[in-house]
Amino acid sequence: MEIIKLALRNLSRQKKRTLLLGGAIAFGLMIVTIINGFVGAFKDNISENFANLVAGHVFVEGVEKSASGKELSLIHDDSAIVEAVKDAGIPAKYVTKRSAFEGTLVYAGKTAQVGVYGVDFANETFLPDRLAFLSGGMKGMSAGDGIVIPEPTAKRLGAEVGDRILVQLKTYTGQQNVGEFAIAGITVDSGILNSSSAYANKPYVNELLNLQPGDYQTYGVYLPSLEGMDKYGTALYESLRKKAQVFSRDNKGTEKNFIKAMMSQSKKETWTGTKYRVLTLNDYLQQVQQIVDVLNSVSLGILLVLFLIIMVGILNTFRIIIYERIHEIGTMRSMGMQRGEVRSLFLWEATFLTLGGVLAGILLALLIMGGVSLWNFGLNSPLFIILKNGHMSFKLPFARTLADILIVAALTLVAAYIPARSAARLDPAVALRTVK
Amino acid sequence: MHRTTNTRPVALALLLALALSGAASPAFAATPDLKAILKAMDDLSDMGKKDYSALYDIVSEKPGEKPSTTQVKIFRRDDHDQIVILIQKPEANKGQGYLKIDDNVWFYDPESGNYSHSTMKENVNGSEAKNSDFKKFSYATDYDIERSEEGKLGAFQTWVISLVAKNNEVSYQRIKLTVRQDKPLPLKEEDFSLNGKPMRTTLYLPTYIQAGDKTIPAKMKMIDEVNKGEQSVITISDVFVGKLDDKYFQKTFLESAR
Numbered sequence: 270m271e272i273i274k275l276a277l278r279n280l281s282r283q284k285k286r287t288l289l290l291g292g293a294i295a296f297g298l299m300i301v302t303i304i305n306g307f308v309g310a311f312k313d314n315i316s317e318n319f320a321n322l323v324a325g326h327v328f329v330e331g332v333e334k335s336a337s338g339k340e341l342s343l344i345h346d347d348s349a350i351v352e353a354v355k356d357a358g359i360p361a362k363y364v365t366k367r368s369a370f371e372g373t374l375v376y377a378g379k380t381a382q383v384g385v386y387g388v389d390f391a392n393e394t395f396l397p398d399r400l401a402f403l404s405g406g407m408k409g410m411s412a413g414d415g416i417v418i419p420e421p422t423a424k425r426l427g428a429e430v431g432d433r434i435l436v437q438l439k440t441y442t443g444q445q446n447v448g449e450f451a452i453a454g455i456t457v458d459s460g461i462l463n464s465s466s467a468y469a470n471k472p473y474v475n476e477l478l479n480l481q482p483g484d485y486q487t488y489g490v491y492l493p494s495l496e497g498m499d500k501y502g503t504a505l506y507e508s509l510r511k512k513a514q515v516f517s518r519d520n521k522g523t524e525k526n527f528i529k530a531m532m533s534q535s536k537k538e539t540w541t542g543t544k545y546r547v548l549t550l551n552d553y554l555q556q557v558q559q560i561v562d563v564l565n566s567v568s569l570g571i572l573l574v575l576f577l578i579i580m581v582g583i584l585n586t587f588r589i590i591i592y593e594r595i596h597e598i599g600t601m602r603s604m605g606m607q608r609g610e611v612r613s614l615f616l617w618e619a620t621f622l623t624l625g626g627v628l629a630g631i632l633l634a635l636l637i638m639g640g641v642s643l644w645n646f647g648l649n650s651p652l653f654i655i656l657k658n659g660h661m662s663f664k665l666p667f668a669r670t671l672a673d674i675l676i677v678a679a680l681t682l683v684a685a686y687i688p689a690r691s692a693a694r695l696d697p698a699v700a701l702r703t704v705k
Numbered sequence: 706m707h708r709t710t711n712t713r714p715v716a717l718a719l720l721l722a723l724a725l726s727g728a729a730s731p732a733f734a735a736t737p738d739l740k741a742i743l744k745a746m747d748d749l750s751d752m753g754k755k756d757y758s759a760l761y762d763i764v765s766e767k768p769g770e771k772p773s774t775t776q777v778k779i780f781r782r783d784d785h786d787q788i789v790i791l792i793q794k795p796e797a798n799k800g801q802g803y804l805k806i807d808d809n810v811w812f813y814d815p816e817s818g819n820y821s822h823s824t825m826k827e828n829v830n831g832s833e834a835k836n837s838d839f840k841k842f843s844y845a846t847d848y849d850i851e852r853s854e855e856g857k858l859g860a861f862q863t864w865v866i867s868l869v870a871k872n873n874e875v876s877y878q879r880i881k882l883t884v885r886q887d888k889p890l891p892l893k894e895e896d897f898s899l900n901g902k903p904m905r906t907t908l909y910l911p912t913y914i915q916a917g918d919k920t921i922p923a924k925m926k927m928i929d930e931v932n933k934g935e936q937s938v939i940t941i942s943d944v945f946v947g948k949l950d951d952k953y954f955q956k957t958f959l960e961s962a963r
Contacts (some may be wrong), residue, residue, distance in 0.1 A: 378768030447902040
């Protein structure tokens with residue numbers, strides 16, 4: 270106990286030095302903690318924003334094969350899917366049934382490529398809240414041929430709300446078709462993963478695609494949160510394969526891209542009737558996970574580099590401290606203090622330094638993250654994809670933060686141990702007669 | 706390196722146009738046997754066991770833009786379902802080329818020296834339209850004759866044949882063909898969407914190139930009926946019908962062609 274008191278007293282004697290050393294530790298940990306907080310929320314935010322656009326976390330696509338071998342995207346009878354979702358115990362917050370096409374919008378001699386989602390707005394009540402309108406709004410969608418287009422598309426066409434635009438597309442079987450939309454609203458472009466999307470009423474999209482009014486192409490399940498997405502995806506796959514033909518999710522081929530591997534199955538196989546493809550948002554966001562992995566590695570690298578530099582600083586500072594306090598060490602040793610106690614004294618000083626630095630670092634990081642998260646970047650920010658409702662958000666993974674703290678503590682103690690051991694080994698007589 | 710002119714759509718459109726560009730001259734009955742006319746029209750695009758090469762000059766017009774000129778050399782071997790398109794103009798795209806073998810298409814970029822590959826059965830940009838743009842169709846087998854009538858286009862007495870698709874996989878649900886009465890040669894083709902909207906009109910100018918037993922329309926005008934003001938005029942020259950060297954249908958040809 271006396272050693273601990275002594276250690277605390279020594280630290281308080283040299284306030285400036287203690288603040289600088291503790292500050293260095295705090296700064297290093299603060300940087301790494303902020304990065305961790307950012308990375309922790311990065312994938313969640315991308316996933317949530319993307320889920321809002323594609324309307325779901327777990328998806329089922331129906332594929333039929335025509336007599337000529339053409340793949341047709343179509344769900345005609347979804348009773349097997351509905352039953353499988355129920356059997357799999359999926360806590361569906363919303364269920365979406367969408368049709369979609371990639372078409373060319375034409376207005377006044379100008380053209381623009383855009384993906385058009387056919388949405389049942391009476392069911393997808395959450396979607397209008399997610400769309401940030403720059404002009405117009407949902408009112409115009411009450412007309413069957415209304416469409417909501419992203420701002421870049423409107424600019425490219427030189428079109429405004431109320432204008433009527435042509436669309437050239439192919440039906441679900443590949444036939445050319447032409448339609449006409451009335452622009453109901455212009456939205457901020459999310460621009461994520463090339464997903465510049467327009468939204469139209471499903472009945473009209475189905476008509477253009479030559480689908481029956483009750484048909485659609487993708488069944489989406491919106492989960493209450495991102496938690497358990499993969500688990501529910503697997504459960505739905507297992508459940509659905511007992512009731513219908515389903516493409517395998519076991520990617521045993523050479524194709525590393527899971528989505529491509531899934532798609533290639535339908536090219537190789539032949540079947541009759543509808544065969545289903547079960548996918549999750551994580552399948553689509555494989556690249557995002559790769560980015561997260563890279564960011565995590567970078568964060569760890571930064572932590573190690575910063576603390577190697579700080580270690581050198583601590584090592585040198587403790588050497589100076591020992592040199593400055595050499596007479597004190599000699600006196601304490603002459604009065605009966607054991608070698609181990611001298612070593613402990615310096616290690617306790619390092620421990621308190623680490624503790625203070627860690628606490629300050631975490632506190633500073635929390636303050637900065639909290640401050641930054643208050644800033645509203647707006648829904649039209651280019652950072653939209655990594656924001657949560659327009660705000661930067663952070664999520665500190667507990668295990669990762671704890672690991673960082675332990676790494677910092679270990680590195681600091683290792684740095685302090687070398688000079689502490691030298692101090693412990695000092696001969697009291699030699700220490701007392703050393704001339705500074 | 707960024708290219709100033711994108712000839713890819715033009716070259717791809719050519720693959721489509723090729724199905725209509727070759728013309729044979731089979732016996733043509735005076736009595737309108739419409740099925741026979743359609744069969745003769747199908748034969749126009751079929752070179753059989755003979756190879757085909759020609760130079761295509763394409764002048765494309767878009768509203769508010771200056772006309773752009775593209776020149777491509779085409780090599781076809783229908784017997785093996787092979788097509789090579791080599792871009793010669795504009796200068797910025799010179800040396801780019803397409804090699805089509807069966808369902809596979811390779812695009813060669815001489816700047817990078819690389820090929821990019823796609824299969825004709827793949828989706829285009831994830832759309833629901835999975836293929837068939839390049840799939841050959843047959844007037845005689847893929848379409849029913851809805852009605853026909855006599856007509857006159859310019860100096861020519863014509864048959865105007867309205868076709869409706871037998872299946873929902875051909876690109877156009879309805880086609881209106883205007884064919885010369887004296888020879889089975891097209892003068893006009895109007896393509897309509899599923900919901901009956903005009904999409905494309907192709908006018909075949911009555912100038913022809915005779916290559917062996919084949920009669921090739923030398924000039925055609927393709928009008929985009931959806932995007933008003935967009936049109937292309939294709940002029941064909943330097944036609945060869947016979948046996949081409951195998952080297953033209955290999956990647957090494959594109960690599961050394963610039």
